[in-house]
Amino acid sequence: MVRLTRAQQQERTRAAVLAAAREEFAERGYADAKVDRIAERAELTRGAVYSNFPGKRALYLAVLVDSIGPAASEEGPSFEEGPPSEEGPPPSGxxxxxxxxxxxxxxxxxxxxxxxxxxxxxxxxxxxxxxxxxxxxxxxxxxxxxxxxxxxxxxxxxxxxxxxxxxxxxxxxxxxxxxxxxxxxxxxxxxxxxxxxxxxxAGLDLADTWDPPHLPFVTPARDVRDAWEPPAELPDELTGHRTRLDADGVIAVLGTGRLEAAEEAVRAARPEDSVTIAVVTGDPAELGRLVRLRIGDLAGSLRRVFGPDPRPGLHLVLDEHAAVASAAGIPDADDATEAAVRVQAGEIVARAHGRGAAHAAAVTRPALPRTDQ
Known part of the structure; x- marks a missing residue:
């Protein structure tokens, strides 16, 4: 008899819960589904369900994330994913x-x-x-x-x-x-x-411009010289693969309440910059899964149409354990966080915090590299 490790048993239990939940939600819908029935379908106790998922909403979101495929799985994107685009060459217009x-x-x-x-x-x-x-x-x-x-x-x-x-x-x-x-x-x-x-x-003239009135009044980023020790490779929700965070550019740490600030980093960054949006939340079971669901769902469609990297140079990671925030020196990151750093040659050379931080870090001109005296 093969004895399972604790981690293997936990993964088996989680898979059984997800399969049972998928059947329950497909049969009864979200509103009428019951955790007790899900436990019964999985031949588990109610406690076993709650040990993996804090509530019905978190479980429903996990089922939806699982339905998107490996690129949005909660273990992160898979290197074994097939060709991202099956729709022919990317459209030209x-x-x-x-x-x-x-x-x-x-x-x-x-x-x-x-x-x-x-x-x-x-x-x-x-x-x-x-x-x-x-x-x-x-x-x-x-x-x-x-x-x-x-x-x-x-x-x-x-x-x-x-x-x-x-x-x-x-x-x-x-x-x-x-x-x-x-x-x-x-x-x-x-x-x-x-x-x-x-x-x-596409033929409509929507007079679309980018000119947020608060940006000219944003507090400039502070010049610093701190070591940049990025976390290990993290799943990139946009490309479906893992990404390193050691390239020169801007890293914006945004809570789920400040996601609109992502555009401030993108518009202000230089063409050669790498821009990373690290999303943080105080509620990874629900809001974290919601981000993974919606962005993973959209990104999957974008990859099929535009190719494996819909927007080169832009990365989006779900910083569930605040690893990026901690490496960037941003303590107590939560849903209201808006902070950013500029990285150059393995150092953090600028920091900004508060409203407009992503813009402030992106417009900072990197200093010339230091030379030994």
């Missing part, structure tokens, strides 16, 4: 890119014959899951981050390379509405029409 992105995104929609509960699980619906203010606020800020990531993939394909965040927001609004109708009114609407509509949205 914004309209073509939006049409391709919409077609990939719409694959999640439930079919007419699916049950209501199964359809919501298929579409990775969060309807009725976050009815508290912290969860709703996090969803709103995540939506802004999703629009930024889609826009950054689109902008190099625009003749003027102008900002396309408002266009991305409009496209995601249309796709979100299509998903809601597919859940509440099965069979209504044609996904091919929705994809064509997204393609045509």
């Amino acid at each position: 914004v309209a073509e890119a939006l049409g391709a992105f919409a077609r990939v995104w719409l694959e999640r929609l439930p079919l007419t014959g699916d049950t209501a509960a199964g359809g919501k699980l298929q579409s990775r619906s969060l309807a009725g899951v976050f009815d508290d203010e912290p969860g709703r606020a996090a969803l709103g800020r995540l939506a802004r981050l999703e629009a930024l990531l889609l826009a950054l993939a689109l902008e190099p394909r625009a003749p003027s390379r102008a900002r396309r965040v408002r266009l991305a927001e409009l496209v995601l609004t249309l796709l979100g509405g299509a998903a809601h109708l597919a859940e509440t009114a099965p069979g209504f609407g044609d996904p091919f029409d929705v994809a064509r509509a997204c393609r045509h949205l």
Whole structure:
């Protein structure tokens, strides 16, 4: 008889809980699912379920994260993942890119014959899951981050390379509405029409500009000379692989309540900079899983359309154990954190904290490397 190690037994228990939860949610939906029934399906005690997941919402989010695939698994992206793009060469224009992105995104929609509960699980619906203010606020800020990531993939394909965040927001609004109708009114609407509509949205003039009024008044970053000892390779939610954090550039540590500041780092950074967004949260079981779900879901679609690295030079890591924050000298990181450092030649050469920190660190001009006297 093979005796399992403690870690192996825990992993087996967790897998059994996830499989049972998937069946329960697919059959009864999130609202009517019961933890007791999940435990019974898994042939485990209720305590065994709660030892792995603090509540039903965390368990539902874990099931959805697991459904995306290995690139978004809670153990991190897998090096064994297959080719990221199966859609042919990346699109050359914004309209073509939006049409391709919409077609990939719409694959999640439930079919007419699916049950209501199964359809919501298929579409990775969060309807009725976050009815508290912290969860709703996090969803709103995540939506802004999703629009930024889609826009950054689109902008190099625009003749003027102008900002396309408002266009991305409009496209995601249309796709979100299509998903809601597919859940509440099965069979209504044609996904091919929705994809064509997204393609045509590229022709709208939305007068999109980037000029936040507070940025000229942001406190400048402090010049420092501190050693930079980054943590080991971390899963990059955008590329589906692990990433090192030793390149010169900007590292912004943002709580789930400050995700919109990611654009401040991206717009202010120099072309040669590596930009890393490290997301921190005081609630990894729920808000952390929510970030992994939404960003992993979007990034998977982006990779299929734009290739393995939708926005070269940009990395996004979920800093669940505050390893990046600690290495950057940012104590007590939580959902309200906004801090950033600039790294050059293995040193932290600038620090900023508070509103506008990502911008302040990004616009800091690195000093010339020190030379021995």
